[in-house]
Amino acid sequence: MRVPIISEVGGVSCVDELWEKMSEPGGRVINILNQIQKDVGFIPRALLAEVASRAGLAESQLHGLVSFFSSYRTRPTGKHLISVCYGTACYARGAPLIYERLVEELQLDADGTSPDGLFTVEQVYCVGACSRAPVIVVDNQVMGRVKASEVPFLVRKLRNTRD
Numbered sequence: 001m002r003v004p005i006i007s008e009v010g011g012v013s014c015v016d017e018l019w020e021k022m023s024e025p026g027g028r029v030i031n032i033l034n035q036i037q038k039d040v041g042f043i044p045r046a047l048l049a050e051v052a053s054r055a056g057l058a059e060s061q062l063h064g065l066v067s068f069f070s071s072y073r074t075r076p077t078g079k080h081l082i083s084v085c086y087g088t089a090c091y092a093r094g095a096p097l098i099y100e101r102l103v104e105e106l107q108l109d110a111d112g113t114s115p116d117g118l119f120t121v122e123q124v125y126c127v128g129a130c131s132r133a134p135v136i137v138v139d140n141q142v143m144g145r146v147k148a149s150e151v152p153f154l155v156r157k158l159r160n161t162r163d
């Protein structure tokens with residue numbers, strides 16, 4: 001069965017075509033999931049089910065794989081993406097406190113997204129600005145020497161952003 005998808009993935013329009021295009025046996029499933037993640041921004045359940053079916057796997061097996069790797073998302077990211085650096089310098093200077101404050105302030109779910117879908121928070125490793133630790137990246141803007149106490153102000157400012 002072909003599952004139509006909203007956007008093209010890897011220049012093709014269904015998992016059957018992706019399956020044929022990515023014919024190398026080793027890593028075929030991973031390559032297809034990577035392509036879907038890259039093009040769609042997350043792994044929609046319908047596509048996960050189709051990839052599982054094509055690979056002769058139970059959907060739950062593939063779901064376990066997707067859940068294990070933080071690089072895969074199972075739903076779209078929020079309008080604002082906040083990446084908290086968990087590299088050594090940032091961790092030592094309070095990154096966990098910032099992350100915990102974001103989780104609390106935004107009531108993040110297991111996917112790291114707020115209930116209103118406005119925010120997604122993720123942990124990343126060293127964004128290359130260690131001298132400014134602790135660092136977060138908000139919508140591609142690096143912010144250094146962030147304090148956990150500043151989180152509510154940041155969230156309020158982003159909520160008031162109109163674009």
Ligand code: FES
Nearest residue numbers: 085087090129130
């Ligand atoms: S450890 Fe955070 S920027 Fe390097």
